[in-house]
Amino acid sequence: MLLAFDWSQLAQQTVIGLSSGALWALLALAIVLIYRSTGVVNFAQGEMAMLSTFVAWSLVHHGLSFWEAFFLTVALSFCGGVGIERAVIRPVERAPVLTIVIVTLGLVFVVDGIARWAWTAETKSLPNAFSTRPIQVEGVAFSIQDLGNIAVSIGLVLLIGVLFRYTKLGLALRAAAINPEESRLLGVRVSWMIAIGWGLAAALGAVAGMLTAPALASFDQNLMQPVLLYALAGAVLGGLESPVGAVVGSLLLGVFVNLVGTYVDWVGNDLRLPVALAVILGVLLVKPAGLFGQTAARRV
Amino acid sequence: MSKSSLLELEDVEARYGQVKALHGVTLEVAEGEIVAVLGANGAGKTTTLRAISGLVSRQGAIRFAGKSIARRSPEATTRLGIAHVPEGRGTLSGLSVRENLRLGAYVRRDRAGVREDQGRVLGYFPWLEERADQQAGTLSGGEQQMLALARALMLRPRLLLLDEPSLGLAPKVVAEIFRIVAELNEREGLTVLVVEQNANLALDASSRAYVLEVGRVALSGSSPELRRDESVRRSYLGY
Amino acid sequence: MKRALGIAVWLLAAAAAVAVFLVVPHLVSDFHSRDLAGAGVFFIAIVGLNLLTGYTGQISLGHGALMAIGGYTTAALVVHEHWRDVWTIPLAGIAAGIVGFLIGIPALRLSGLYLALATFAFAVAMPSLLKKFSGLTGGSQGLSFLESSPFQVTGLKGTVTVFGHTTTANHFLYYLTWGIGLVGLAIAWLIVRGRFGRALRAIRDSEAAAASAGVNLPLYKTLAFALSGVYAGVAGSLFAIQSEIVNPLSFTVLLSILIVVGAVVGGLGSLPGLVLGALFVKYLPSLAGHVSTRPGAPDFIYGAAIILVVILLPGGAGGLLRRLFAPLTTWLYTRP
Numbered sequence: 001m002l003l004a005f006d007w008s009q010l011a012q013q014t015v016i017g018l019s020s021g022a023l024w025a026l027l028a029l030a031i032v033l034i035y036r037s038t039g040v041v042n043f044a045q046g047e048m049a050m051l052s053t054f055v056a057w058s059l060v061h062h063g064l065s066f067w068e069a070f071f072l073t074v075a076l077s078f079c080g081g082v083g084i085e086r087a088v089i090r091p092v093e094r095a096p097v098l099t100i101v102i103v104t105l106g107l108v109f110v111v112d113g114i115a116r117w118a119w120t121a122e123t124k125s126l127p128n129a130f131s132t133r134p135i136q137v138e139g140v141a142f143s144i145q146d147l148g149n150i151a152v153s154i155g156l157v158l159l160i161g162v163l164f165r166y167t168k169l170g171l172a173l174r175a176a177a178i179n180p181e182e183s184r185l186l187g188v189r190v191s192w193m194i195a196i197g198w199g200l201a202a203a204l205g206a207v208a209g210m211l212t213a214p215a216l217a218s219f220d221q222n223l224m225q226p227v228l229l230y231a232l233a234g235a236v237l238g239g240l241e242s243p244v245g246a247v248v249g250s251l252l253l254g255v256f257v258n259l260v261g262t263y264v265d266w267v268g269n270d271l272r273l274p275v276a277l278a279v280i281l282g283v284l285l286v287k288p289a290g291l292f293g294q295t296a297a298r299r300v
Numbered sequence: 301m302s303k304s305s306l307l308e309l310e311d312v313e314a315r316y317g318q319v320k321a322l323h324g325v326t327l328e329v330a331e332g333e334i335v336a337v338l339g340a341n342g343a344g345k346t347t348t349l350r351a352i353s354g355l356v357s358r359q360g361a362i363r364f365a366g367k368s369i370a371r372r373s374p375e376a377t378t379r380l381g382i383a384h385v386p387e388g389r390g391t392l393s394g395l396s397v398r399e400n401l402r403l404g405a406y407v408r409r410d411r412a413g414v415r416e417d418q419g420r421v422l423g424y425f426p427w428l429e430e431r432a433d434q435q436a437g438t439l440s441g442g443e444q445q446m447l448a449l450a451r452a453l454m455l456r457p458r459l460l461l462l463d464e465p466s467l468g469l470a471p472k473v474v475a476e477i478f479r480i481v482a483e484l485n486e487r488e489g490l491t492v493l494v495v496e497q498n499a500n501l502a503l504d505a506s507s508r509a510y511v512l513e514v515g516r517v518a519l520s521g522s523s524p525e526l527r528r529d530e531s532v533r534r535s536y537l538g539y
Numbered sequence: 540m541k542r543a544l545g546i547a548v549w550l551l552a553a554a555a556a557v558a559v560f561l562v563v564p565h566l567v568s569d570f571h572s573r574d575l576a577g578a579g580v581f582f583i584a585i586v587g588l589n590l591l592t593g594y595t596g597q598i599s600l601g602h603g604a605l606m607a608i609g610g611y612t613t614a615a616l617v618v619h620e621h622w623r624d625v626w627t628i629p630l631a632g633i634a635a636g637i638v639g640f641l642i643g644i645p646a647l648r649l650s651g652l653y654l655a656l657a658t659f660a661f662a663v664a665m666p667s668l669l670k671k672f673s674g675l676t677g678g679s680q681g682l683s684f685l686e687s688s689p690f691q692v693t694g695l696k697g698t699v700t701v702f703g704h705t706t707t708a709n710h711f712l713y714y715l716t717w718g719i720g721l722v723g724l725a726i727a728w729l730i731v732r733g734r735f736g737r738a739l740r741a742i743r744d745s746e747a748a749a750a751s752a753g754v755n756l757p758l759y760k761t762l763a764f765a766l767s768g769v770y771a772g773v774a775g776s777l778f779a780i781q782s783e784i785v786n787p788l789s790f791t792v793l794l795s796i797l798i799v800v801g802a803v804v805g806g807l808g809s810l811p812g813l814v815l816g817a818l819f820v821k822y823l824p825s826l827a828g829h830v831s832t833r834p835g836a837p838d839f840i841y842g843a844a845i846i847l848v849v850i851l852l853p854g855g856a857g858g859l860l861r862r863l864f865a866p867l868t869t870w871l872y873t874r875p
Contacts, residue, residue, distance in 0.1 A: 041652055091850045097651050098598050102803050102849050105796050109842025116835030168406070175392050175403055182390035185353060186451075187378035187407035229663060236656060274667045280660040285645050288653050 008140040013262045014255055019146035020230075021254020022153035026208035027224075027231035028238070028246035029157060030201035035240050037177045037197035038089065040100040044107035046228030048084070049205030051115050052077040053223060056210050057124050066127045070210055074203045081202025085195040093194070115221045123218035129211055149211050156207060157247050160200065164243075173197060226273055230257070233276040236283050239290025249291060253279060305363075306331045306459055306491050307352070312360035314344075314351040321347040323515040324360070329459070334485050334492040336502035336523065338536055339512035345495040346387050348512070349461045352493075353377050353384045364459070379407045383457035387464045389448040393437025397428055400436050400447055404454030413456065421450045424480055442473030449477065453484070460484075462494040466501055474498075478505045499536035503527050511536070545871040560717055564710045573709040573781070574821070579716030580778045582817035585801040586720070586727050586810070587770020592799075593807035594731065594739035595763045597646060601658030602771045603794030604665040607785075608635040609775030614682040614785040615675055621688050624780045625715065631776030632769040639768020643761035662795040666787035681786025684779075692783055716777050723770060728810055730766075739763060743808070771798075804848050806857020815856035819848070 027045060034042045042048075052073050059069035088107065092100050130148035134141040164170035175183040176193035184190050205224075212227060213219045231250065238249025253276065261272050283290060307329040314322040322344045329335045337345045351358040354374045362370040369377055378384075383404075392400050401421070405414045422429050425446050431439070436447060445465055452460055462481070466474040478501060484490040496502035503509060503523045511519040511532060519532065526532050533539055564572040588602050609631035616622040616630065642661070646654055669676045676682065684692050693699055699711035706714070730736050738759050741749035750756050779785045797820045805816020827840035852859055861868075 035652075039652075041656065088846055088850075092853075095853060098592065098655075098799075098803065098807070099849055099853060101598070101652075101655060102800060103846050105800065106842040106845035106849070109838045110846065111842075113835040113837070113839025113842060117833055117839065118835070121834065168402075171395070171399055171402060172406065174395060178392050178394045179390065181355065181374075182386065182392060183403075184355070184374040185378060185384045185386060185390065186403045187375050187455075188403070189375050229660075232656065232660075240652075271667070274664055277660045277664040281657060281664075284649055284653055284657045284660075288649055 009262075010259075011140050012142065013258055015142050015146050015150075017255035017258030018251055019143075019149045019254070020258065021234065021251040022150045023208050023212050024227060024230040024234050024254060025153055025247040025250035026156065026204045026211075027227055028235040028250045029160065029243055030204040030208075031231060031235050032240060032243050032246040033197050033201045033204070035235075036243075037173070037194050038093070038100065040097060040104060041232070041240075042107075042198075042201065043101070043104045043228075044111055045201065045205050046224035046231070047108050047111040047115070048077070048081070048202055049209035049227070050221060050224040051111050052080070052202070052206030053126070053209035053213050053219070054115055054119050054124075054221075056206070057126055057213075058119075060127060066129055066214075070129075070207075073210060074206050077206035078199040078203040081199040082195045084202070085198035089194075089198065090191065093191070112221065119221075121220060123220050125216075125218045126210065126213040128214045145215060149215075152207070152211065153247075156204065157243075160204075160243070169196075229273060230254075230276050233279045235290075236280050237290055239293025241294070242290065242292040245290050245292030304330045306365060307493065308361070308363040309348070309352070310361035310363075312348070312351055312358055312362060314347050314356045314358040316347075316356065321356075321515055322351060322358070325351075325512070325515070325517055327510050327517060327520070329491060329493050331458075331491055332485070332489045333508060334481070334494065334506045336506035336509040337493065337495045337512060338497075338499045338502055338509055338526075338532075339518075340535075341497070343512040344515040345497075345512055346463055347515075349384060349386075349463050349493070349495055352461060353382065378455065381455065381458035382461065383452035383455045383459070384461040385448045385452050385463060385465070387467065389441075389444045391436045391439070391444045391448060393435070395436055396433050397436050397439070397447060398432040400451050401428070401454055404451035407455070414454070417454055417456055421453050424453070424484070425450050442469050442477075445469060445473070445477055446480075449480065458491065460490055460492045462492060464495055464497060466496060466498045474501065481505065499532070503537075548867075548871065557721070560721060564713050569707055569709045572707075572713040576709070576712040576716045576777075576781055578817045578821035579713070579720050580774045580781065581798065581801050581820050582720045582814060583716070583723050583777065584771050584774035584798045585805055585813050585816050585820075586723055587767040587774070588798050588802045589805070589807060589810070589813060590727055590730070590739070590770070591763050591767035592802060593809070594736065594743055595760055596743040597760065597764065598651060598655040598799075599658045599764075599767070600655050600792070600795050600799060601642070601662040601665075602767065602798045603790050603792065603796075604658075604662045605635045605639055605768045605771035606775030606778065606794060606798075607665050607669065607790035608638050608768075609772030610779040610785045610790065611669065611676055611682070611775075612772070613776040613779040614677075614684070617684050617692075617779075618677075618682045618687040619675075623693065624684065625693050628719070628773055628776045628780075631779075632773040635772020635775065636765045636769035639771070640761055640765035642768075643764025646764060647757050647760055658795070659792065662792040665790055665792075669787040669790070677786070679787060681784060681789075684783040693780070712781050716781070719773060719777065723773070724810060724813070731810070735759070735762075740808075800845055802855075804845070804852075804855050806855030806860070809854075809857035809861065811860050812855050812857030819844075819856075 027049060030045050031041055034040065055076060056069045056073040059072060060066060088103060089100065092103055128145065130145045133144055135144050135147065164174060172188045173193050173196065176188055176190040180190045208227065209224055213223060230253065234250025234253045235246045237253055238245025238247065257272050257275055260275055305328045309325055309327050311324045311326055312322055313320060313324055325348055337348060339345050347356060350356040352362060354372050354377050358370065360370065361368065364380055364382065369380065392403065408414050428447065428450060436444065439447060465477050481492060482505060485492055494502060494506065503526060506523050509520065509523050509526050510517050519526065519529065563575065584602060584606055588599065591597055591599060612631040612634040613624065613627040616627040617624050649657055670679050689695055693711065697708055698705050699708055738754045741752065741754055742756065742759060746756060801816040801820035804819045806812035823841055823844055824837060827837035830836065830840055
C-alpha cells in the first residue's frame with residue numbers, strides 16, 4: 001500500500017507549498033517587524049507591497065531587466081516605508097492601538113487609490129524572476145521558480161537576522177522595540193528606529209510582491225489581498241511577537257494549505273482562504289501567542 | 301551660581317499632560333560633587349531628573365556646563381555626557397548583559413576609548429564578564445541595578461543621574477551600590493545627582509542635599525547640616 | 540438653580556434633536572431621505588460598537604458580520620417564512636445578540652490587537668460562510684424579497700400608512716430607521732449612566748482595578764459584546780429591509796471597517812458625536828466621487844480623510860463637541 005502512494009506528488013506539492021509559504025513569510029515578517037516596533041498590525045502591508053510591484057512593472061516597462069528593477073524597487077520601497085511612517089504614523093505614535101489601526105486602514109484606501117489612479121486597471125505581467133524550466137531531483141520534477149522563491153526568501157530572512165543580531169543598528173532597533181524610553185536615555189533615536197522598521201517592512205513586502213506577480217499569468221491591483229490574509233495567518237500561527245515564528249509559521253501554513261487543497265477534495269481551490277482564516281481563529285482560540293510566542297504576563 | 305557648576309536648574313516647572321508636577325525647582329550641582337534629592341513619594345524627585353533629561357515637558361532654565369539644555373531631547377542630552385539611570389533600572393530585558401553594555405556606549409565614536417572603559421567597568425563589576433550572554437531580564441534586582449550603573453559608565457559620563465537606586469533592593473546590595481558610586485566619585489571625579497527616598501543612605505553618600513516637597517525645594521544645605529535639622533529628622537529620618 | 544438650568548439645557552437639546560429628526564425628510568428630496576435612512580443603519584451599528592469598544596475597550600473588526608446575521612435573519616424570515624419585514628427586526632437583533640455573546644466568550648482570552656485580528660478574520664470569512672450554507676442563505680445569489688415575498692415588503696406600493704398617516708416609502712424607511720436609532724441612542728445613554736455603564740468604564744480604564752473592585756469581568760465583557768451585537772443585528776435587519784435584498788457581498792469586511800471608522804470618527808466613549816460619524820461614513824465615498832471621478836481618486840480621498848480626522852481629532856467628533864461646549868458645561872456643573 002505504501003509503495004503505491006505517490007511520494008513524488010507529495011514532494012512536489014510540499015515544495016510548491018513551501019514556495020507560496022516563503023513569499024507569505026516575507027510579508028509576515030514585515031508585519032511582525034512593525035508589530036514589534038509600533039505595536040500594531042499594519043493592515044496596509046499588502047497594498048504597499050502591491051504598489052511596489054506596480055513600480056517594478058513600470059521600471060521593467062521602461063527597459064530595465066527584472067533584477068535591475070527588483071533592486072531599485074526594493075530601495076524605493078524602503079524609502080517609501082520610511083516616508084509613510086514619518087508622515088502618517090509618527091503623529092499617532094503614542095496614540096491608543098485602535099487609532100493607529102484606523103490609520104493603517106485608511107492607508108489601505110490611500111495606497112489602493114494611488115495604485116488605481118497611477119496605473120490602469122487592465123492586467124499586467126512581470127517577467128519571470130527565474131527560469132521556468134523544471135529541474136529534476138531524484139527523478140522528481142520541481143520548478144526552478146519555486147526553488148528560487150524559497151532560496152530568496154530564506155536568504156533575505158537570514159540577512160535580516162544578521163542585521164538585527166550582529167550590527168549596531170540592529171541592536172538599536174531591538175532596544176527601541178523593547179523599551180523605547182530607556183533606549184532614548186541611551187541615545188537611540190527611537191523615532192527613526194521605528195521609521196527604519198517601516199522601511200525594512202516595506203522592502204520585504206516589495207520582494208514578496210515582485211516574486212508573487214511573475215508566478216501569475218497576469219496581475220492587477222488586487223494582487224496582494226489574499227497574500228495579506230495568508231501572511232496574517234502565518235504570523236499568528238508562528239506568533240506575532242516572533243520573527244522566526246512568522247517565517248516558520250508561514251512556511252508551515254503554505255505546506256498545510258497546499259496539501260489540504262490537493263488531497264482534500266471539498267476544499268479544492270475555493271476554500272483555501274477560509275482554511276487560512278480558520279487557522280487564525282483556531283490559533284487565537286487555543287494559544288494566542290502562537291507556536292513561538294511566550295504568553296506574556298499581563299502588565300497591570 | 302558658582303562658576304564650577306556643572307548642572308544648574310532655575311525655577312524649573314514640569315507637567316504631565318495637564319498635571320503640574322514641578323512648581324519651580326532651583327538647584328545646582330558642582331563638578332565632582334555628589335548631591336542628593338530627598339522627599340516623599342510624589343514630591344517630584346523623579347520628575348526633576350526626567351526634566352533634566354528631557355523626558356517630560358518642562359519650562360525654566362536648565363544649564364549643563366553653562367549651556368542651556370532646556371530644549372534638548374533625551375537622545376541629545378545623552379550625547380552631552382549625561383547618563384540617566386531611571387527608576388526601576390531600565391534594564392533592556394530581551395537583550396543580553398553584553399548587549400546592554402554595548403548600548404551604554406551607543407553614542408560614542410571612539411572605539412579605543414570604549415574598549416578602555418569596558419575594561420574599567422569590568423574592574424568594578426567583574427561578575428559581568430561571566431554573565432555576558434545571560435538575558436538581562438533574568439538577573440536579580442541588585443544585579444540589574446549594577447548592570448544599569450555599569451551601562452551608564454560606558455558612556456563615560458560627565459554627570460550621572462541616579463533615580464532611586466535602593467528601590468526594592470536588600471540593604472547589603474544597596475550598600476554595595478553606594479560604595480561603588482562613592483568610589484567612582486573619588487577615583488574618577490564622577491559628578492552624581494542621586495534621587496533617593498531613603499534619606500539616611502542619601503545623606504551618608506552625598507555632600508549636599510535638597511529636600512523637595514510638592515514640586516518645590518523646601519530645604520537645602522550640606523548633608524551633615526540637614527541630618528541635624530529637626531524637620532528632616534522627623535519627616536525623613538524617623539527620629 | 541443651576542441644576543435646573545442644566546436640566547433645561549439638556550431637555551432643549553433633546554427636543555431640538557427630535558425636532559430635527561422629524562423635520563429633515565421634508566427639507567430634502569425623497570431620494571435623499573432614502574440615503575439618510577442608510578446613514579441611520581450605520582448610526583445604529585456605530586452606537587452598538589461604541590458600547591463595546593468605547594466603553595470596554597474591546598476592539599472588534601467584525602461587526603459587519605454581526606450585521607450580516609441580522610440582515611440574513613430578516614431576509615430568511617421574510618423569504619422563507621413570509622413574515623412582514625418590519626416585524627422581523629427584534630428577532631434579527633436577538634439573533635445577532637446571541638452570536639455576539641458567543642463571540643464574547645472566547646474574546647475574553649484575547650486582548651487588543653489579537654481580538655481585532657480574530658474579529659477581522661471572522662469578518663473576512665463571513666461571505667464565504669454565507670455562500671456555503673446556501674440552503675438557508677440562498678448562496679451567492681442571496682435572498683430577494685421582491686422575488687419571493689413581495690407582499691411582505693412594507694412600502695411595496697410606494698406609500699405606507701401608519702396610524703392613519705400616509706408617507707412615501709422612503710420617508711417611512713427614514714423614520715423607521717432613525718426612530719429606532721434615537722431610541723437605541725436613548726437606551727445606550729441610560730445604560731452608560733447607570734451601573735452597567737460605570738462597570739464598563741471601570742473595565743476600560745483598568746481591568747485589574749475593576750476586577751478587584753468586584754466587577755464581574757467576564758459577565759460584563761460578554762454582555763457588552765452581546766448588546767453591541769443586538770444593535771448590529773437591528774442595523775443589519777434595517778439594511779435588508781431598505782435594500783429588499785441580501786447577498787454575501789453586501790457584508791464584506793469593508794462594512795466592518797466602516798463601522799469602526801464611523802465609531803472612531805464619531806468619538807469613542809461618548810455619544811453625541813456618533814451621528815456625525817454615521818454621516819461621515821455614509822456620505823464621504825460619494826463626496827469623494829464628486830471631487831474626482833478618476834479611478835482610485837475616491838479611495839484616496841476617502842482614506843486621506845479618515846487619516847486626517849483621526850490625526851487631527853483624536854477624540855473624534857464627540858471629543859470636538861465636548862471641547863466646544865466645555866465652557867458651557869463647566870459653568871453649568873461647577874459650584875460657584
